[in-house]
Amino acid sequence: MSDRQLDDWRAQALQLENEVNQVVVGQAGAVRLITTAIFARGHVLLEGDVGVGKTTLLRAFTRGIGGGYQRVEGTIDLMPNDLVYHTYLGDDGRPHVSPGPLLSHGTNLSVFFFNEINRARPQVHSLLLRVMAERTLSAFNREHHFPHMLVFADRNQVEKEETFEIPSAARDRFMMEIPIVVPANIDTMESLIFDTRFHDVDALVDKVAPGILQFDGLNEVAALIQSSIQASPTLRRYTLDLWLATRSPADYGLKVEGVDIKRLVIAGASPRGIAMMMRAARVNAWLNGREAVLPEDIHTVFHETIAHRMVFNPIYEMRRTEIARELLSQTIRTISAA
Template identity: 30%
Template sequence: MSENVNKKDLELLEALQTGYSEILNEVNKIIVGQENIIRNLIISLLSKGHCLLIGVPGLAKTLLISSIAKVMDLKFSRIQFTPDLMPSDITGTEILEEDKTTGKKVFRFIKGPVFSNIILADEINRTPPKTQAALLQAMQEHEISIAGQTFPLDEPFFVLATQNPIEQEGTYPLPEAQLDRFMFSLFINYPSKEEEIEIVNSTTTGTEPFLNKIITKNDILELQHLVRRIPVSDNVVNFAVDLARKTRPDKNESSSFVNDFISWGAGPRASQYLILGAKVVAALNGRVTPDIEDVKLVAKPVLRHRIVINFNAEAEGITATDIINKLLST
């Protein structure tokens, strides 16, 4: 299908491959391991998606995403979500000040931390739904409205929200409709012993590696447009759509396993993200079009937070990931 891709796009694909390798090399100066997490974050960014990252404290989530921002020369903001955080603390607020030339009182809008390219929404489930909604609306619309005025957000715009899986007391779980706005749900695990030894050795010295800027904001925007232009064969689209539809109970194509253990399945947005993710996977591997294996590679992070298991599944210890594994094997 390479004949359907023009010469300029082929050059961009080659540049993406090279740039991806260089980005990994730079980030690995700071971050030990976590190659799969880094890859999925880049896939989501190039797909114009957002990520939900679940992991215990102390696994360098902030350092990871800030390092990626530095390497990509993007503006980075970290928002610590707390029970008293207000929507205006995220989006910004209007202040009343005096115009020195006219002496009149005028309102001036002060932009909040959401006006960045990469946002780390730390422990998003610790703030009330009203404040969560302010960020989630910005994620969907890439703009915010204040006092009747609309302000577009900086592009590219990427949100990485984190959740602590241990402490659930005093939290506000994201409802399924809002979880659906995240392209990926990722789990970050503890490092291996060898990786932890390397972490200790590299962080207890007085030296700090310098990160080089590999690509620019405009490069990323161009690559995001490139991803949309990558052709996909009908059989790959059909596979992605069928996979998403198989997660929905009470459908003709649903298996008894799905009907027994799932309350709600993935919606059409899952099918879209399966294809977009597969496109980026193919591009990172130097291919001009994705195949079914690329869809399978992104299936778990795309689907796991979109599947709502029922009491039967919980009673038998069956997780959404178990269900996805079974669907992929049939």
């Protein structure tokens, strides 16, 4: 695959971004991050209040990527086998077993959309651990592969009733956790209220051209991006410093108001997490037409790839979002790149 093809892929990626931005307004940052995750082959978790457009955003991307698409709703009674198969009585009056959401598209599954993931039980989270990490599943006495699959999930943190906190091991499988907030622009807010095209979500999502990206070529282009975008020795050193600062912030002089920094972090970013951060930074550099990663590329993806991996002392867990954002901002403001 040549540089020209990389340019073609970039044009398609920017077209996808553009189309989604037409449908979901005021979320350009989140759209760029999801595009980044798609080309870095990372799973995405959206987090935000109810009705802010998380599901619409993911559906719009799903349509643009093309390939097999499945969606499940997280419920308290959802069990792992509900994702793998379902049984029913056929017209012939006999029991039948058919593939569940994960298996129905075979290897062509490109997007597995898990809505309200925190409503599902830990058993389901466990199944997802393997599917997300290895893109394989053992069922019906054989191994099933999903080489092109990305998991898009969303959750809202407002509701705590009948929900299960996603364990840190499962959170770590997601490349990014992207916060979705109500757009701050007054005009955008007004159009969301009065523009009727935003009221019919199905019609809105259908405006995204289907299959803008060739889903089964994404793995190849992703590998090419990772191998062709360079990281200089200075940037490597800078990334290492950032990582170490997330693990022992007190050693780097980081401070968060009202927090005992020495007791705050139980575990910083994992090696897998920082590697995913670097993958995303490379894709961001590529999307911006560069051949090497800059510190700004890291900053663009730093919060969304690292914050959800931090394991804090339980006494600070209630203020997790606020503390993580402040801590990581402090990290960027404190560590020198060159």
